Amino acid sequence: MTPAPLVALVGNPNAGKSALFNALTGARQKVGNYPGVTVERHAGRMALPDGRPVELVDLPGAYSLDPSSPDEQVTRDVVTGAQEGERLPDAIVVVVDAANLDNHLRFTLQLVELGLPVIVALNMIDLAKRDGLTLDPAVLERELGVPVIPTVAVRRRGLDELKEALAKTVQSGAKSVRPGHGAVSDDIATLQRRARALSEAATVSETAVRRWTHRIDAIALHPVFGSALLLALLFVMFQAVFAWSEAPIGWIEDGMAWLGGAVGGALPPGFLRSLLVDGVIAGVGAVVVFLPQILILFAFILVLESSGYMVRAAFLMDRLMAVAGLSGRAFIPLLSSFACAVPGIMATRTIDDDKDRLTTILIAPLMTCSARLPVYSIIIGAMIPARSVGPGIGLQGLVLFGLYVAGIIGAFVAAIVLRRTVTKGESSGFMMEMPKYQWPRLNDLALGLWQRARIFLKRAGTIIASTTIILWLLLSFPKPPVGSDVSPVDYSIAGRIGHQIEKVVAPIGFNRDISLALLPAMSAREVAVSAIGTVYAVDNPDGDAGEREIVTNLRRRWSLPTALAFLMWFVFAPQCISTIAITRRETNSWKWPAFMVGYLFALAYIAAGATYWLAVAIGL
Amino acid sequence: MNVAASIAPPIRLSQLPRHRASKVAAVDWEMLAAPEARRLRELGLDEGVGIELLHQAAFGRGPIACRIGRMTIALRRHVAGAIHVFP
Numbered sequence: 245m246t247p248a249p250l251v252a253l254v255g256n257p258n259a260g261k262s263a264l265f266n267a268l269t270g271a272r273q274k275v276g277n278y279p280g281v282t283v284e285r286h287a288g289r290m291a292l293p294d295g296r297p298v299e300l301v302d303l304p305g306a307y308s309l310d311p312s313s314p315d316e317q318v319t320r321d322v323v324t325g326a327q328e329g330e331r332l333p334d335a336i337v338v339v340v341d342a343a344n345l346d347n348h349l350r351f352t353l354q355l356v357e358l359g360l361p362v363i364v365a366l367n368m369i370d371l372a373k374r375d376g377l378t379l380d381p382a383v384l385e386r387e388l389g390v391p392v393i394p395t396v397a398v399r400r401r402g403l404d405e406l407k408e409a410l411a412k413t414v415q416s417g418a419k420s421v422r423p424g425h426g427a428v429s430d431d432i433a434t435l436q437r438r439a440r441a442l443s444e445a446a447t448v449s450e451t452a453v454r455r456w457t458h459r460i461d462a463i464a465l466h467p468v469f470g471s472a473l474l475l476a477l478l479f480v481m482f483q484a485v486f487a488w489s490e491a492p493i494g495w496i497e498d499g500m501a502w503l504g505g506a507v508g509g510a511l512p513p514g515f516l517r518s519l520l521v522d523g524v525i526a527g528v529g530a531v532v533v534f535l536p537q538i539l540i541l542f543a544f545i546l547v548l549e550s551s552g553y554m555v556r557a558a559f560l561m562d563r564l565m566a567v568a569g570l571s572g573r574a575f576i577p578l579l580s581s582f583a584c585a586v587p588g589i590m591a592t593r594t595i596d597d598d599k600d601r602l603t604t605i606l607i608a609p610l611m612t613c614s615a616r617l618p619v620y621s622i623i624i625g626a627m628i629p630a631r632s633v634g635p636g637i638g639l640q641g642l643v644l645f646g647l648y649v650a651g652i653i654g655a656f657v658a659a660i661v662l663r664r665t666v667t668k669g670e671s672s673g674f675m676m677e678m679p680k681y682q683w684p685r686l687n688d689l690a691l692g693l694w695q696r697a698r699i700f701l702k703r704a705g706t707i708i709a710s711t712t713i714i715l716w717l718l719l720s721f722p723k724p725p726v727g728s729d730v731s732p733v734d735y736s737i738a739g740r741i742g743h744q745i746e747k748v749v750a751p752i753g754f755n756r757d758i759s760l761a762l763l764p765a766m767s768a769r770e771v772a773v774s775a776i777g778t779v780y781a782v783d784n785p786d787g788d789a790g791e792r793e794i795v796t797n798l799r800r801r802w803s804l805p806t807a808l809a810f811l812m813w814f815v816f817a818p819q820c821i822s823t824i825a826i827t828r829r830e831t832n833s834w835k836w837p838a839f840m841v842g843y844l845f846a847l848a849y850i851a852a853g854a855t856y857w858l859a860v861a862i863g864l
Numbered sequence: 865m866n867v868a869a870s871i872a873p874p875i876r877l878s879q880l881p882r883h884r885a886s887k888v889a890a891v892d893w894e895m896l897a898a899p900e901a902r903r904l905r906e907l908g909l910d911e912g913v914g915i916e917l918l919h920q921a922a923f924g925r926g927p928i929a930c931r932i933g934r935m936t937i938a939l940r941r942h943v944a945g946a947i948h949v950f951p
Binding site for chain 1: 897899900902903904905906907908910913918919920921925926927929933934935936937938939940943
């Protein structure tokens with residue numbers, strides 16, 4: 245069977261390419277990776293009006309065929325047929341912003357010269373009109389010699405016409421001639437002039453309309469109000485993560501309790517029941533309750549990004565980031581890292597300067613990711629008294645805020661030091677296109693959140709469930725001989741490993757429970773919670789399962805200095821296999837992930853130790 | 865006064881009053897690092913292109929935002945210093 249024709253979506257950043265891709269393929273998308281590089285491959289299927297299937301691939305946004313980042317390299321290599329793991333496309337759909345023809349036509353001209361069948365999607369034609377710009381697609385069609393279809397991807401307009409044009413262009417699988425390399429002009433200045441002349445010819449009328457974007461920017465980029473707005477947005481974002489998640493967390497807890505009860509009732513008492521109910525269900529449940537918070541955080545970040553505000557935030561933060569030797573661009577991946585360092589580190593790809601990008605990757609794990617929340621919440625809830633320290637300020641909230649700040653300050657200082665030592669180099673520039681503001685599309689937001697939720701639940705169901713089971717087994721065997729006064733936990737394999745770890749971490753105030761939890765928590769930070777729960781469940785099989793049991797035990801067995809040291813440890817420690825793996829992939833070496841793990845563990849050890857001894861010294 | 869305006873010597877973009885539409889007179893490409901210069905060209909900066917200073921970030925030393933052609937671009941001050949515009 246011959247594969248379906250391949251159509252590549254290509255265009256400048258901010259042309260609305262991904263919106264068009266979503267509109268054309270809906271939820272039928274597959275995210276993969278190009279071999280050997282760290283660039284994601286977004287592909288999906290759609291049907292032409294005549295029923296033929298087409299494979300659509302959304303290539304990274306690029307400004308020209310002269311790549312300056314790995315992303316742009318992939319775009320060039322795919323359209324020239326040089327990309328490993330990808331066929332030469334049967335056709336290219338060039339997505340251009342109708343309001344920005346001067347610029348986007350330059351890349352279009354280059355793509356047309358390649359010789360592949362091309363269709364131009366004159367996208368966001370409605371916004372161009374709103375800006376007082378009237379265009380004549382027929383002129384463009386004549387001058388470029390390819391079909392030009394006006395579209396409004398976010399409103400699903402022009403899609404049928406685009407599919408019609410594709411059906412005509414993509415003929416019965418016959419490949420056009422392979423384009424010759426080097427035949428494409430790379431003189432940007434000349435191309436630019438041609439693009440401008442073309443754009444002028446296609447413009448029927450242009451009236452100056454005071455653009456909405458300018459009105460919003462007058463406040464959003466204002467030296468005083470803009471910074472205040474950014475702070476307010478960040479405050480609302482973190483506030484919402486806690487305030488809005490209370491109710492859904494309650495539902496999940498009830499659901500898990502019901503499930504535990506149902507499974508417990510169906511099984512005879514014994515090892516299997518305790519493994520499933522106290523181990524797997526309680527362990528996975530302790531982590532899944534954080535899904536609402538993670539989704540709320542991601543929802544804010546997706547909205548900030550798709551509305552166009554994120555670049556404004558980068559603009560406002562550039563001055564501050566420059567102090568740390570970074571640019572405003574680094575702010576976007578770092579903010580995403582508050583949700584999860586993995587997408588955060590992937591978002592560093594837009595930073596063109598290597599040293600800049602590397603520094604950002606190395607400090608991204610210091611942003612308090614959502615996986616730390618389960619750990620922080622349970623320890624703070626158990627060990628920090630819920631009293632008020634001022635009007636509307638609770639001590640528990642203050643401690644949590646302090647942990648976030650500790651991470652940010654740690655990252656800032658680390659960046660300053662790194663930029664002077666291992667990632668030394670010229671301070672890089674800051675140059676970014678500021679897209680027009682747009683209402684985020686509910687569909688795109690839902691799709692983004694769905695993808696995140698799926699990844700998180702899959703992780704909870706696989707990594708977390710399996711580490712919990714393994715830990716359970718290691719904690720349960722071998723059983724101490726009858727009549728021995730050694731506790732089952734201390735006698736088990738895990739207990740013995742824990743004792744070795746304890747020798748290393750005892751000086752910083754860590755007890756046996758923590759030593760046992762540290763190793764499984766390498767798979768993911770939130771596992772620390774279920775691991776501690778597992779230790780207590782094995783220790784005392786008759787106790788309640790779940791969070792309440794953990795809290796009771798924590799209060800009985802932990803001192804406050806130990807709890808504080810444990811919290812500080814988690815501010816710095818790189819306890820996350822996924823982060824280490826993504827760093828390996830993104831830096832294409834073992835050297836940098838190894839360095840990252842080393843310096844973060846060293847920081848964690850020092851910070852936890854200092855906290856412990858300080859707390860002991862002041863008599864906490 | 866048009867005559868006087870057109871013969872007035874070009875000034876740096878950073879000296880242009882905010883929200884005054886102008887045109888690029890010349891760019892000191894040599895003052896810029898090669899990737900910077902290329903990115904600027906890709907963003908459409910060229911002699912004769914319409915340009916306007918839109919925003920300056922806080923504290924006087926942060927980046928600036930300007931309109932180049934129909935795009936809004938954020939750039940740092942040393943880059944803005946390399947762009948000469950008609951006053």
